[in-house]
Structures are given as structure tokens and as C-alpha cells.
Amino acid sequence: MPGRIGGATVVLLAAWILGVGASPAAAQGSLNVYCSVQLEWCQTLATEFTRHSGVKVAITNKGSGEVFAQIKAESANPRADVWFGGTGDPHLQAAEEGLTTAYRSPNLAQLHPWAVKQAEQSGYRTVGIYMGALGFSYNTELFKKKGLTPPRCWADLVAPTLKGEVQMANPASSGTAYTALATIVQVMGEAKGFEYLKRLHANVNQYTKSGVAPVKAVARGETLVGISFVHDVVTEMVAGFPVAGVTPCEGTGYEIGSLSVVSGARNPDGARKFVDWALTAPAQSLGARSKQFQVPSNRSAEIPKEAPRLAEIKLIEYDFKKYGSSAERRRLLDKWDKEVNALPR
Amino acid sequence: MLALSALAVLAPVLLAAEVLARRGHLRGDRFAAASLLIIVVLVAVFVFLPLTRVLTAAVQGPDGTLNVGALWPRLTAEKIWTLACLSSARRCGVAWNTLALALLTASGTTLLGLAAALLVTRTALPLRRLARLLTVLPVITPPFVIGLAIILICGRSGVVNALLESWLGIPPTRWIYGWPGLLLAQLFAFTPIAFLVLVGVVESVSPTLEEAGQTLGGGPAHVLGTVSLPLMAPGLANAFLVGFVESIADFGNPLVLGGSFNVLATEVYFALVGAQYDQGRAAALAMVLLAFALGAFLVQQRVLGGRAYTSVTGKGDAGIPLALPRALVRTLQAVAIPWLAFTVAIYGMALAGGFVAVWGRDHTLTLQHFVKAFGVEWSAGGLLWTGGAWNSFWNTVRLSATAAPLSAAVGLLTAYLLHRTRFAGRRAFEFGTLLSFALPGTVIGIAYVLAFNTPPIELTGTGAIIVICLVFRNMPVGVRGGLASLEQIDRSLDEASLTLGAGGATTARRILLPLCKQALVGALVYGFVRSVTTVSAVIFLVSGDTDMATTYIIGRVVNGDYGVAIAYSAVLIALMVAVIVTIQRVVGVRAVGARAAESAP
Numbered sequence: 001m002p003g004r005i006g007g008a009t010v011v012l013l014a015a016w017i018l019g020v021g022a023s024p025a026a027a028q029g030s031l032n033v034y035c036s037v038q039l040e041w042c043q044t045l046a047t048e049f050t051r052h053s054g055v056k057v058a059i060t061n062k063g064s065g066e067v068f069a070q071i072k073a074e075s076a077n078p079r080a081d082v083w084f085g086g087t088g089d090p091h092l093q094a095a096e097e098g099l100t101t102a103y104r105s106p107n108l109a110q111l112h113p114w115a116v117k118q119a120e121q122s123g124y125r126t127v128g129i130y131m132g133a134l135g136f137s138y139n140t141e142l143f144k145k146k147g148l149t150p151p152r153c154w155a156d157l158v159a160p161t162l163k164g165e166v167q168m169a170n171p172a173s174s175g176t177a178y179t180a181l182a183t184i185v186q187v188m189g190e191a192k193g194f195e196y197l198k199r200l201h202a203n204v205n206q207y208t209k210s211g212v213a214p215v216k217a218v219a220r221g222e223t224l225v226g227i228s229f230v231h232d233v234v235t236e237m238v239a240g241f242p243v244a245g246v247t248p249c250e251g252t253g254y255e256i257g258s259l260s261v262v263s264g265a266r267n268p269d270g271a272r273k274f275v276d277w278a279l280t281a282p283a284q285s286l287g288a289r290s291k292q293f294q295v296p297s298n299r300s301a302e303i304p305k306e307a308p309r310l311a312e313i314k315l316i317e318y319d320f321k322k323y324g325s326s327a328e329r330r331r332l333l334d335k336w337d338k339e340v341n342a343l344p345r
Numbered sequence: 346m347l348a349l350s351a352l353a354v355l356a357p358v359l360l361a362a363e364v365l366a367r368r369g370h371l372r373g374d375r376f377a378a379a380s381l382l383i384i385v386v387l388v389a390v391f392v393f394l395p396l397t398r399v400l401t402a403a404v405q406g407p408d409g410t411l412n413v414g415a416l417w418p419r420l421t422a423e424k425i426w427t428l429a430c431l432s433s434a435r436r437c438g439v440a441w442n443t444l445a446l447a448l449l450t451a452s453g454t455t456l457l458g459l460a461a462a463l464l465v466t467r468t469a470l471p472l473r474r475l476a477r478l479l480t481v482l483p484v485i486t487p488p489f490v491i492g493l494a495i496i497l498i499c500g501r502s503g504v505v506n507a508l509l510e511s512w513l514g515i516p517p518t519r520w521i522y523g524w525p526g527l528l529l530a531q532l533f534a535f536t537p538i539a540f541l542v543l544v545g546v547v548e549s550v551s552p553t554l555e556e557a558g559q560t561l562g563g564g565p566a567h568v569l570g571t572v573s574l575p576l577m578a579p580g581l582a583n584a585f586l587v588g589f590v591e592s593i594a595d596f597g598n599p600l601v602l603g604g605s606f607n608v609l610a611t612e613v614y615f616a617l618v619g620a621q622y623d624q625g626r627a628a629a630l631a632m633v634l635l636a637f638a639l640g641a642f643l644v645q646q647r648v649l650g651g652r653a654y655t656s657v658t659g660k661g662d663a664g665i666p667l668a669l670p671r672a673l674v675r676t677l678q679a680v681a682i683p684w685l686a687f688t689v690a691i692y693g694m695a696l697a698g699g700f701v702a703v704w705g706r707d708h709t710l711t712l713q714h715f716v717k718a719f720g721v722e723w724s725a726g727g728l729l730w731t732g733g734a735w736n737s738f739w740n741t742v743r744l745s746a747t748a749a750p751l752s753a754a755v756g757l758l759t760a761y762l763l764h765r766t767r768f769a770g771r772r773a774f775e776f777g778t779l780l781s782f783a784l785p786g787t788v789i790g791i792a793y794v795l796a797f798n799t800p801p802i803e804l805t806g807t808g809a810i811i812v813i814c815l816v817f818r819n820m821p822v823g824v825r826g827g828l829a830s831l832e833q834i835d836r837s838l839d840e841a842s843l844t845l846g847a848g849g850a851t852t853a854r855r856i857l858l859p860l861c862k863q864a865l866v867g868a869l870v871y872g873f874v875r876s877v878t879t880v881s882a883v884i885f886l887v888s889g890d891t892d893m894a895t896t897y898i899i900g901r902v903v904n905g906d907y908g909v910a911i912a913y914s915a916v917l918i919a920l921m922v923a924v925i926v927t928i929q930r931v932v933g934v935r936a937v938g939a940r941a942a943e944s945a946p
Contacts, residue, residue, distance in 0.1 A: 058889030344434030
């Protein structure tokens with residue numbers, strides 16, 4: 001009968017609500033993983049770990065900034081056991097605030113020195129699982145059309161020919177762009193670095209909010225050049241877009257994707273088992289299967305053939321301890337906002 | 346479990362209501378007293394408590410200790426309030442950006458919404474049903490899809506620029522990134538909400554009053570300006586308020602199209618989850634945002650204050666709705682038709698993305714995205730749901746279908762209490778119901794995690810927390826729509842019913858509810874649609890078991906996997922159209938004894 005809400009409907013609704021209320025976060029004995037890499041990678045990790053250990057895994061897929069905010073908000077009664085992936089800075093921040101707990105995996109010995117260093121610097125509260133170098137991407141079709149030579153160095157990005165054609169993310173919102181800011185300061189020194197950023201400001205058409213936005217804009221021809229991680233460029237290339245990646249000749253910084261165990265985890269044994277497994281070579285080869293091209297931290301993990309060759313990249317001695325600390329980060333971001341971002345273009 | 350604890354809270358509340366009614370408050374009406382107390386308790390627990398939790402961060406130092414001195418510099422930061430853009434090429438404060446954009450958006454959506462409402466209800470517009478559907482499409486579209494489609498059409502490598510370059514030699518520009526593009530996207534996204542609020546209001550304007558105006562010698566334009574429009578004032582003010590608040594709380598569009606133009610909603614988000622990790626700053630920015638919402642609310646109260654807008658009375662209404670002046674009809678068509686054409690273009694563009702291999706690059710037709718998301722296979726054991734999207738899809742359906750009737754019920758009941766009863770602190774209560782709507786979803790999400798992660802109310806990780814969040818976030822639309830409708834219904838109807846011996850509950854159910862059907866449909870539709878498309882509020886509330894469609898879609902968009910994101914969006918749009926049609930069928934239309942014109946002009 002139209003126009004009447006029948007008693008049956010009400011009962012049905014009530015049943016539904018109660019059903020909704022009763023569904024718990026995760027069954028006992030399973031492992032709650034907050035996962036900050038691409039969804040397919042997360043899902044493959046979950047299935048493979050269950051196959052390996054018999055522990056059921058519940059994946060929650062979120063960006064690293066969001067996971068950090070969530071773990072912080074939940075700290076009185078933590079919900080997550082493990083936090084997998086995402087750039088290192090929020091992991092270091094979480095370690096600094098005691099949101100994550102120390103664990104020395106026996107498998108640390110199988111890792112590259114940079115990953116072990118990440119663990120040492122955080123008091124073993126986090127460990128590196130992959131590395132991605134910073135660089136730029138450019139649109140090959142548009143460069144050909146305009147008859148320009150592609151940039152090779154940081155210095156090329158401030159050329160007058162690229163006025164209004166460079167895109168980078170806003171370092172206050174994006175971890176990628178903060179890595180770029182810290183890299184430039186470390187490559188050129190703070191005074192010269194900020195002079196450079198001011199000149200770059202004139203060539204930047206917009207500071208995007210998300211770190212992957214510039215490379216996507218390059219792929220679709222919305223801008224000529226974007227500053228981003230080079231493995232993200234490979235992802236666009238593989239999807240069929242006319243982009244190419246460059247790592248700057250003066251040297252460049254990098255991120256260390258990290259893995260942490262949450263303080264007060266409900267399944268600490270499962271969490272440690274997961275860390276041990278995630279550091280092994282077979283587990284680290286799963287990223288490439290999901291078309292993600294970071295460099296794994298296990299020395300014997302297979303490196304995808306599309307991945308940027310570390311040997312061809314001039315990496316700087318990036319100081320994660322200094323530039324990952326909240327005081328230094330706040331100072332640099334404030335300075336960048338006042339002295340660079342506030343300038344007219 | 347949950348039901349039992351709810352009952353334990355409910356019993357004393359009902360007892361208190363009984364006492365209140367016995368002592369003669371609220372005209373001794375037990376129904377009104379009980380409803381009022383229940384809603385007050387609910388709003389206190391699910392709106393004020395979480396907000397207080399998150400806003401206290403504004404008076405805390407980075408390490409969580411109390412630091413009241415930090416509040417002032419955070420609130421008055423130059424970055425928020427500078428007016429430098431007026432006198433130089435430097436940027437203006439984020440507060441002014443937000444305010445200017447919100448005023449433009451609210452004015453634009455109210456005007457466009459009114460145009461659409463007049464066209465749909467008062468003219469014999471060809472394709473009226475289609476127009477009605479098209480106006481609703483932007484509301485039911487998951488976030489980001491519109492922004493991306495606008496980029497593909499108006500972006501630097503978009504269709505429009507490509508044509509301009511090849512025909513007129515105009516070099517491609519990036520005007521779409523920044524406030525012009527943002528305004529366009531917001532007009533596009535929020536006009537339908539203004540339409541939903543206004544269509545009920547336009548239909549409720551009494552034809553008798555308009556006829557009286559004409560009998561007294563007024564021409565159509567004169568009657569429209571002096572009778573019809575003034576009677577719509579509450580609706581217009583409500584539509585403006587909703588547009589304003591939607592604009593300042595919008596997060597998806599500024600993220601995709603904002604460029605370097607910053608608004609408060611994105612600033613709050615990135616203060617919270619960006620490279621700064623500064624909860625104090627986020628809380629201070631959220632306070633500025635709330636102050637704007639409060640300001641808009643107060644202005645609206647002052648504008649409407651104390652006038653009468655009643656047009657549905659107990660007397661039979663036999664008038665014929667006013668025919669619109671011809672010049673006005675042409676103007677309305679000139680505005681509405683290009684807008685509808687643009688809608689079609691955007692949706693054509695967006696939906697095409699679900700059927701091609703790589704959107705914007707490789708346009709080979711394919712169904713692979715649908716298979717990836719919604720694949721189903723027959724096997725020996727029966728049906729296998731192989732698509733990756735099924736889990737989040739069923740979750741979304743279940744949680745949204747639970748949240749929509751609840752938010753409509755809470756919203757309309759609140760509107761009834763606000764309008765038909767008198768109690769101390771009514772204005773403050775009304776504003777309280779708006780609070781959770783005005784804040785960006787991210788802030789609400791974090792607030793819910795902070796407030797409901799530990800006993801006595803431990804809800805994180807369940808579906809219930811998502812439902813509750815959606816109910817209280819979406820109830821303001823029910824409140825606004827209900828208020829606009831009740832404003833037009835004469836109190837003599839209630840009084841007649843009460844005199845005949847019916848109680849408050851019976852009067853509300855038998856007299857007012859049927860006359861508020863339009864508002865009920867609006868609240869149900871909007872409650873469902875917002876629950877399905879909301880993203881920022883639920884991002885912190887979903888867990889592995891309660892994943893939602895939008896969080897799944899965002900994951901795809903972030904990875905540039907637009908094909909699956911769009912295929913999923915298309916399925917959601919189809920779902921919502923089906924639900925809207927069903928709701929309209931089941932609830933039906935209000936019949937207010939007015940004749941239709943014999944022959945359409």
C-alpha cells in the first residue's frame with residue numbers, strides 16, 4: 001500500500017540496524033593491517049601472508065597521512081596491529097610520539113643498509129621495506145611539439161622556457177613535495193636552496209595538494225613537467241601515457257617506505273610474524289606483481305625490470321633523522337610558505 | 346547488546362519526558378516532550394561530544410598539554426586573514442577565499458535551483474522528466490568523477506581548448522585550475538540540492554493567493570514579484586544557507602580543481618593528515634569554518650525573522666498556478682538549457698571513461714573494468730562473486746539504507762520540534778543541528794574516532810559508527826526541508842486536530858507528515874544519496890570489514906585507475922536512480938487541493 005510505512009518494514013529495518021551494530025571490527029586472532037600502498041598490493045600481501053602463516057588478515061587501505069592521523073586518534077584503544085607502507089616521515093613521526101613499538105626482526109640482516117639505518121634511527125620502531133627516488137616527469141609528446149630539450153638537472157627547471165609549465169605538490173600537504181623541499185635544501189644548502197625555490201616558484205603553475213597529482217597532470221598533457229617520485233612515472237608509462245622520468249644530475253633525495261608495529265597491538269605475535277615475513281625476498285617481490293616499481297629493501301628480492309635503476313641515480317646522503325623531525329619540518333614548511341609560496345607570480 | 350544499552354538510556358529519558366509533560370511544559374504534550382528530550386540527548390552525544398573532543402586540540406600544544414595561549418595566534422594567523430590580494434599580486438587569506446567562493450556558489454545555486462524549479466513545476470517544458478533526472482545526477486555522482494570530467498572537457502588538453510586552438514589559434518590555458526573552475530564545479534554539484542529544497546517550496550505556493558493578485562489587476566510579472574517570490578522567501582533562504590554551508594565544507598572539488606587556490610576545508614584536511622601533522626592548527630581552522638556557518642545561520646534568521654509565509658491552510662485551494670511571464674520563461678530556458686547540455690556533456694564524458702581502456706589516452710572499447718569490479722562466475726559450488734567491488738558495494742547499500750530513514754526521521758522530527766513547539770534554547774539547538782553539516786567530513790571522522798573509540802561508547806570498527814555518523818551529518822537537510830514545508834502550513838490545521846481530541850503524535854503523523862511529503866522524499870533521497878557518495882567523513886571510520894564504495898573508488902582514483910573508478914560510479918548511479926524512483930513511488934506526492942490548469946499555456 002503506497003503512502004504507508006508498514007510494520008513489517010519497521011521490523012526489517014530494526015533487524016538491519018542491529019545487524020549493523022553487531023558486526024565487530026575483526027574476528028579474534030586475525031591481524032589488522034593499515035596499508036598505505038596501492039590496494040592490489042595490499043590485497044596480495046593479505047592473501048599471501050594468510051597462505052604463509054594461516055593468520056587471517058583484515059586490510060584497511062589508506063594514505064600514510066591518514067593512517068598516521070587515525071593511529072594517533074585511536075591511541076587510547078588501538079585498533080591496528082601493523083602499518084605497512086607509505087613514505088617514511090609519518091612512520092618516523094609515529095615512532096617519535098611512541099605510537100609504534102620497537103621490534104628487531106631477525107631478518108634485518110637480509111636488508112640493504114639504507115633500510116637498516118631507517119630502523120636504527122627510529123630505535124627499531126620502524127623499518128624500511130622499499131625505496132623510491134625523487135625526480136621529475138615530462139610529457140614527451142608536448143616537448144617534441146614545442147621543440148624543447150627535456151630537463152636533466154634541477155637547474156633546468158628554472159629555465160625561462162618552462163615558465164608556468166612546472167607542477168609540484170604543496171610541501172605542507174604532500175610528503176612527496178616535502179621530500180623535494182628537503183632534498184633541494186640538502187643538495188644546494190639552505191640559503192641557495194631557497195633562492196632556487198623562489199626562482200622555481202615563477203615557473204610553477206600550481207602547487208597541487210596530492211603528491212601524485214603532478215605526474216598524472218604530465219601524463220594527460222595538463223603540464224609539461226612535474227616533480228614526483230620516479231617509480232610513479234613508471235606506473236604512468238606502463239599505463240600507456242607519453243611520459244618519461246628523469247633523476248636530476250646534481251643528485252636527488254628519496255623516500256623509504258616503512259613498516260611499523262602499532263603500540264598496544266591486539267595481536268602482537270601476529271604483527272611480529274607479519275614483519276618477519278614482509279622483510280623476506282618473496283614477500284618483497286609482490287609489489288612488482290601489482291605494477292608498483294619501488295626498489296625492495298631485501299637484497300635478494302627480485303627488482304622489476306621496469307623499475308628505475310638505482311645504479312644510474314645519483315642519490316644524496318638524505319638525513320632522515322634531521323629532516324623527518326617535527327621541529328625541523330615545521331620550520332622549513334613555515335619558511336617555505338612565507339618566503340616562497342606567498343610571493344606573487 | 347547495542348539495543349539493550351540503548352534501552353537503558355532511553356528509559357530515564359522517557360521518564361523525564363513524562364515528568365516534563367505532567368508539569369505542563371510543551372503544552373503538556375507527552376509526544377513533544379519525549380521527542381525533544383530524545384533528540385537533545387542524541388545531538389549532545391553524537392554532535393557536541395565529538396566536536397568538543399576535536400576542537401580542544403586548538404588549546405593544546407603539539408605534545409597534547411593545555412596551552413590556551415596557542416589559540417589566539419592560531420586563530421589570527423596571517424595565512425588565514427590577509428587581504429593582500431586586493432592591493433597586490435600576493436595571495437589572500439584562506440578564510441577570504443572560502444567566504445568569497447561560498448557567497449558566489451550559494452547565490453548561483455539558489456538562482457539556478459529556482460530557475461530549474463520554476464521550469465519543472467510551472468511550465469510545459471519538453472523533456473520535463475529528463476530535466477528532473479538530470480538535475481539530480483550531479484548529487485548522486487561519487488566525488489572526483491565530476492572534477493575529472495571537467496578537466497577532460499575544459500582542462501588545458503581538454504576538448505574545449507583543443508577546439509579553440511585549432512579553430513581560432515587561441516593557445517590553451519589553465520583557467521580551470523583555481524577559483525573559476527572551482528566555482529563552476531560547485532555550481533554544478535550543489536545546484537541540485539537547491540533544486541530539491543526549492544521544488545517543494547514552489548509547489549506549495551498557494552495558487553489562490555496568486556489568483557487573488559491577478560484578480561486585483563496585477564500582471565504575471567508583478568504577481569510573481571510581489572506574491573509568489575516573497576512566499577518562497579523561506580525556501581530561498583534555506584537553499585542559500587545549504588549552498589553556502591555545502592560550499593565551505595566541500596573537499597573533493599577543491600582537491601581536484603583548486604590549483605593553488607586554497608580553501609578552509611582542504612587546509613583543515615592537510616593540517617590534519619598532510620606533512621604538517623598539526624592538530625592544533627586544524628582545530629583552529631575548523632573553528633573559523635564553524636564561525637562562518639554560524640554567521641550564515643544568524644543572517645538567515647534575521648532576514649526571515651517574524652514574517653508569515655503560510656500558504657497551505659485548511660481551506661480548499663481552488664486556484665490555478667500562475668503562468669509565468671513569457672520573457673521570464675525565455676530567460677529561464679536560456680539559463681537552464683545550456684546548463685542541461687553541459688550536464689549531458691559531462692556525464693557522457695565521465696561514463697565513457699568506464700568503457701574505454703585508458704581514459705584520455707587509449708579509447709578502445711572494453712568491458713574489462715566492469716568485469717574487474719563486478720565480475721560474477723558460475724562454478725560447481727554456485728555463484729562466485731569474483732569482482733573486487735562486491736564487498737564494499739553491499740556494505741554501502743546496507744549502511745546507506747539504514748542511515749537514510751533514520752536521518753529523515755531525526756531531521757523531520759527536529760524540524761517539527763523547532764517549528765511547532767516552544768522551549769528555551771531553541772535557537773541554540775537549531776544551530777547545533779547544523780554543526781555537523783558545516784564541518785568538513787575529515788574533521789567529523791577524526792572527532793568520531795576520538796569520541797567513540799573507548800568505553801562507555803565504543804563503536805570504532807563497527808558499521809554502527811558509520812551509520813550514526815551519516816545520520817547526524819545528513820539530518821540537517823531533513824531539518825531544512827521540514828522547516829521550509831512547515832513554514833507554509835497554517836497552525837490552524839494542528840489546532841483543529843488538537844481540538845478534535847488528537848494528541849501531538851497523531852497530529853504530527855496524520856496531518857503534518859502527509860503535508861510534508863515533499864520534504865520527506867527530499868530527506869530520504871538526500872540521506873541515501875549522501876550516504877552512498879560521502880567520502881571524507883567515512884574515511885577514518887571504515888575498517889577492513891566495513892569498506893565503503895567511495896573509499897574503494899578513491900583508492901582507484903589515487904592510483905590513476907580511472908576505468909574501474911568510473912565503472913563503479915556508473916553502477917552506483919544506476920543504484921541511486923532506482924532507489925530514488927522507488928522512494929517517490931512508495932511515499933507518493935502530496936495532494937494539496939489545487940487544480941491544474943486545464944490547458945497548459
